Amino acid sequence: MVESRSPKPLMGVRIPQSPLMILEVRKSNDPILRKKSAEILEIDGQIARIIDDLKETLKKSNGVGIAAPQVGISKRIIVIDLTFIKQGIFELVNPKIIKKSGGRGKDEEGCLNFPGVFLTIKRAKEVLVKAKNREGKEIDIKAQGLFARVLQHEIDHLDGILFYDRLPLLKRIKFRKSLKK
Numbered sequence: 001m002v003e004s005r006s007p008k009p010l011m012g013v014r015i016p017q018s019p020l021m022i023l024e025v026r027k028s029n030d031p032i033l034r035k036k037s038a039e040i041l042e043i044d045g046q047i048a049r050i051i052d053d054l055k056e057t058l059k060k061s062n063g064v065g066i067a068a069p070q071v072g073i074s075k076r077i078i079v080i081d082l083t084f085i086k087q088g089i090f091e092l093v094n095p096k097i098i099k100k101s102g103g104r105g106k107d108e109e110g111c112l113n114f115p116g117v118f119l120t121i122k123r124a125k126e127v128l129v130k131a132k133n134r135e136g137k138e139i140d141i142k143a144q145g146l147f148a149r150v151l152q153h154e155i156d157h158l159d160g161i162l163f164y165d166r167l168p169l170l171k172r173i174k175f176r177k178s179l180k181k
């Protein structure tokens with residue numbers, strides 16, 4: 001995917017652009033993480049800017065995925081960076097899981113809001129996701145493996161669901177207790 005970091009000349013004028021921002025990743029107990037994020041009705045410059053800042057924040061934090069509410073923006077936007085396995089960067093607006101398939105598999109997950117915490121979570125092995133890209137074009141994504149897992153983790157964030165909610169009951173209770181310490 002092409003990135004536009006510096007102002008691009010357009011019709012002979014340079015569009016002033018403020019530098020990209022590293023957004024502050026919220027703490028695990030921030031109530032915004034429990035809110036359902038708002039659907040995006042129009043992808044305008046403000047939304048494009050959020051996407052760029054999310055991308056920059058994700059890069060700086062060495063994560064594979066980030067959802068807008070993780071940095072206090074209650075909007076349905078996620079960015080996934082799988083360049084390290086040559087699957088590219090995905091900027092998704094209003095992503096929605098249409099279908100889960102392939103059974104479920106366990107793997108370890110981390111979360112930017114829970115630094116240093118890794119939990120084994122069971123998720124669908126394959127998902128079909130519908131979303132819009134930053135141009136507003138409808139896209140379908142068929143994902144499996146890590147990509148499917150990250151999509152499910154990040155889309156959960158948009159609904160106020162955190163990864164430990166997906167633990168089996170006893171492990172969940174234990175983890176919640178460890179958070180309060």
Ligand SMILES: [Zn+2]
Pocket residue numbers: 110111112113153157163
């Ligand atoms: Zn997370």
